[in-house]
Amino acid sequence: METVSLLLCCVSIALPPWIRADECRDISVQNETPSVNQPFAFNCTYPPLTSGKALVTWYKYPSKIPVSKNMQTRIYQDQNWILFLPLAWGDSGIYQCIINNANMCHRIHINLTVFSETQCVSRNSQVNLSxxxxxxxxxxxxxxxxxxxxxxxxxxxxxxxxxxxxxxxxxxxxxxxxxxxxxxxxxxxxxxxxxxxxxxxxxxxxxxxxxxxxxxxxxxxxVGHGGIIPKITYPTNNTIEAQLGSTLIVDCNITDTRDNTNLRYWSVSSTLVDIYYKESKRVQEGIETHISFQEHNFYTVNITFLEVKMEDYDHPFTCHAGVSAAYFILKPPVPDFLAYLIGGLLAFAGVAVLVMCIYNIFWIDIALWYRSIFQSPGAIEAVASVIDENIKLCRRLIIIIVSESLGFDLLKNMSEEQIAIYNALIQDGMKVILIEVEKVKNYTVMPESIQYIKQKHGSVHWSGDITEESLCAKTKFWKKVRYCMPPKRFPPSSHA
CATH class of the missing domain: 2.60.40.10 (Immunoglobulins)
Incomplete structure (x- = not known):
């Protein structure tokens, strides 16, 4: 025992340079006596520390180099485990795992002694076992x-x-x-x-x-230990929310005496889980693991749902440890109405933005399409009314502006044009379409009436040469002209 203590006192110098010995707290010291030429593994687990985000690193004294994580090597670290495949004589010694989490450091020491390989031991043989x-x-x-x-x-x-x-x-x-x-x-x-x-x-x-x-x-x-019974720390007769079709693993954590012989298992409807689901194997009981402490053992045995189904809800799944028992009940998750509301609002906003973008790009096409689809026929009238209606359908004044060299003197002397402009500007009974055949650089040389029409109604500009494609009614120029024209009306059908 003195030899072990001496070795443990020297372990502190084997820590990596970034870990100070006084920052690490010793949790436990354990003795292991496996046989040579067979696999051996030890799990560095301490539930209060390793259940969250903790970094576990294995070392062998006095080396400062961590145990390899390459699974091709004979000795390597597998998650929190140190694994020997298989053990050799030279593997005897002291191993330690360093658990780093948040602002603390903890250590677990393993005193490993490799014995000669023994297939079996007779009744009268004496073996020094831990x-x-x-x-x-x-x-x-x-x-x-x-x-x-x-x-x-x-x-x-x-x-x-x-x-x-x-x-x-x-x-x-x-x-x-x-x-x-x-x-x-x-x-x-x-x-x-x-x-x-x-x-x-x-x-x-x-x-x-x-x-x-x-x-x-x-x-x-x-019976030993004055009838002390195992303590199940989880589950605690609680409920667990699980999504339909999801995978779920639940641990049963048990604290019990070191020399206990209690069976630890899961049941549902008073039947062992492995028997209840023996055909589908959809729900399975896991392998029991444990870690030994000075006065007790900490056991873990889990239950795995490969796929949660409706029949799993509202049934107690019970963990047993001797006379102790505790259960959990699966429940479907409560709908998140806030998430649905936010999702609906975001979807509505996205659709609104999309509609606005489409309208800004195709607003002329949309207006022309609406006119061609939703037109209501008028009723029959007298001849004078028909003529008046036809005049109203044609009441658009189209002014075509050509090259500036032609000037606008002619416009000033033509009575029809002046009357048309008067009706358009004064009486506001006639809409004006101003078409530029060529780009007008300066409107100040034009009559004030033209300047006013340009300011009030804008203009439609012709660009390009006269080709077969440019005369097509679907070009941008002709769409704008059609948009400025009055909507097409259809006469009503005659009555018998």
Missing amino acids: DEYKQILHVGKNDSLTCHLNFPKSCDLDSIKWYKDCKEIKGDRFAYWERKRKLSVSNVSAEDRGNYLCKARLTHAGKQYKVLHRITVNVTEN
């Missing part, structure tokens, strides 16, 4: 043993077998829980004491390895 490898069965009760083979998600474990005193365990009193890696023992007796072994096949990146876990089992007639 507390994690020692378990207790209670006489006269239905109890269980746990195979602590904990690896990251990148590793797949299957084909788990149990042995006792070098012989494979068989019989009606024993039942295998492969997914939970447990061995149930009915009606425990003193004969169940001994050396146990669980062995499994591990597959990682296409390679297969053999991995095993030794357990020394004692039996007792005492």
